[in-house]
Amino acid sequence: MFPPELGEHGTLVHTRHGQPLPLSLCGEETVFVVRMATLLFRLTLADNIRQGVTLLYPGDVFRSAFAPPRSAAHLIALTSGEVLRYRFDTFSRLLSTSPAARDYFDLAVARQAARQAIHLTAVGQLDSSQRLITFLMELATHIGVPASEGRIVFEMPLSRTEVAEYLGLNADTLSRIMSRLRNEGLLTQPDRHTVFVRDLAALAALTPASQSMMSTRRAAPAADFPER
Template sequence: MYVTIPTQPSANADVTPLRNAHTIPAEARLKAGSYLYFEGDSVVWLYQVITGVLRLTRMLEDGRRQVISFGYPGDIVGFPSDGLHHTDCDVLVTARLQPYRRSSLECGDGDPELHQKLLQAALREISAMQDHFMMLGRKSAIEKVASFICVLSDRVGRDCGAYRHVELPMSRTDIADFLGLTTETVSRTFTQLRKSKIIAIDNIHTVIILRPTALLALSLGDRE
């Protein structure tokens, strides 16, 4: 998941694997805190997230961390760079994953339909990554945080009464490392949104959107 215009199905709905028949091996299940792969590992499998949340990260040369993206249901992670994984990938919320062989992406000899679906998923990721990088360079802190909440609202938000609730399994530091901000700036921005009565914070991991139109306007750069 990147901060961009969502193109994946909402994670509130059940995710259907790209290919139900002849998929080998069966679903993998990983507990929160475990790692799926590490940067530099050879890519053998790609993984479609069925349930749960993944975190993809890289370490910079100076020791700082960059969160590259989050993997939500419907996302596919593990696309290779010169045959290798270019990020670490760990599990934030216990996940079910459908593996697909890397060869299914690189050639369509075995299953042309699966090859085409994986190729389209890779192209969507490239486009979303470009949009996300543009957002990082152009938006202010409040615009970035508002955009982040809006995208998660669309992907995993749930309606409770008159308001929409969004679960944030990641820490404020994760959000900061994802949006190119400091943890203090992210915390301050959440407080600003709360004081403006645009959101409420039920607990550190739950945001309640009180004024969705105002939040969307902020994400687009329209200030009240």
Template sequence: MAAPLSPADAGPSADWQATLPAELAEHGTLVQTRPGQALPLTLGGEETVFVVRMATLLFRLTVADNLRQGITLLYPGDVFRSAFAPPGPGADLVALTAGEVLRYRYDAFARLLEANADARAYFDMAVARQSARQAIHLAAVGQLDSTQRLVAFLIELATQIGVPASEGRVVFELPLSRSEVAEYLGLNADTLSRIMSRLRSEGLLSQPDRHTVFVRDLPALAALSPASASLMSAPRMNTNGPRS
């Protein structure tokens, strides 16, 4: 049985420091994350910015009657500005895994972007990449059937935090529980379990434990969802990682 992935294994973060401009890396406050940790969106009432170094985060909203919805997942290299969240108390940024993020006060971060073209280019590309992923996620939840939605989610995880394993497989650790995945995809938890069981029985996936997923045939899995091609071809901040 494979051991759960460590934060150092969870995705192509080896190149992270090579892609983040030194000016950003040097001026951020390093925050160690733990699963379930809420990251405050303000510091003393001032707006904040987070750059994900080595973790998976979830931005979610709680609306009327305590209905909660995950909006987007953030991976190594991604950025989050608290202005991305709508005003009000219902927005949360939550660490799903142990890892590290860099935190900035927005005014200081803005000065870094103004003074350094590489830092500005990094921020702009990160936001563009995240917006593209979120658009795919919204389209999948709104237009695709249950299997296609789940496959798109698995392909996103494989391409963002997956690492090569033996025999051409890709392995990643599920950052969400079954109920959280169902919530994120707008699925019934029983439907989610049924589709995962079918994908395992068809030899596309294996799960040595409830957190670890081995994708045994990435092209075959990707072929089950029309969103896969866009997810697999989207530009990435990191250069290492699995390829189809």
């Protein structure tokens, strides 16, 4: 559960699509706690090598020290929402005085590390279809909500090019796999941003990472989400 102390000491930032979130305040380290948004942590290395490293969902925590030194790191809001921002010294004092805040931070970081390990394994070991399906399972697990006829719906937070970058795929390959999944009746897309998963169990059966990914979900069960 979200400790009340976190809300009392943080600065509420309202995000919009594409908004960069500065990783320092007057040269000081920052911490972000995601309330209601999806964020992307992206690195740009020498020779303009750019990579989306991880997605952050409601409940996640990001400390600017997570970014490697001597790299161009960016935290970008992919959706409108709310993020709590702290100076690191303020957040550190809060963790030292509030066991609930400390437990929340430790659990959030552990859950994110597990999710990132699954993502890295998928990119390094799974074939193109399994990589994309693992990513779709990630979105369904962390931002999907129940819809009619037993479907799960979520808004795709990344563009086709960004998804291809995140998964290490060619954009055309990505499009072909999505078309196949639609033709097989596993997905429907009324527009390019909205995805309905028609059979979550059937989709999960197509990647060996599905059970591990679903286990990284926040504590609240799917039934707690409002229906659309």
